[in-house]
Amino acid sequence: MVDIAILMGSESDMAIANRVTGTLENTEYTYDVQVISAHRNPDKLDEYVSHSDAKVFIAIAGLSAALPGVIASKSKKPVIGVPVSAKMMGLDALLSVAQMPPGVPVASVGVDNGANAAHLAIRILDLTQ
Secondary structure, X not given: OOOEEEEEOOHHHHHHHHHHHHHHOOOOOOEEEEEOOOOOOHHHHHHHHHHOOOOEEEEEEOOOOOHHHHHHHHOOOOEEEEEOOOOHHXXXXXXXXXXXXXXXXXXXXXXXXXXXXXXXXXXXXXXXX
């Protein structure tokens, strides 16, 4: 059982994932890191999310930034989106993560700010302690 699932759509986002895990290393919380694209592997993503025992999801996403919203549409657990500065200094990804439809909430942190995603996940998990 893990506390936090960290997902990214591409290996190119690993530097941001490392900021998340670097922040989590000094805590009691466990995590799992996966590379699963919402576009290239939708069935694998569905399988992972539906069977995950994680309490919080962190989704790192650039370009279309679909990953956080897709995860939030498949789970009632909190989802934290980390927009990536792949294009337009990350503004496109930030807006995609922040503008979810009603009933599909995603919390968003700043562009490339994996550390803050970890801090937010910790605060959410601390509420259940």
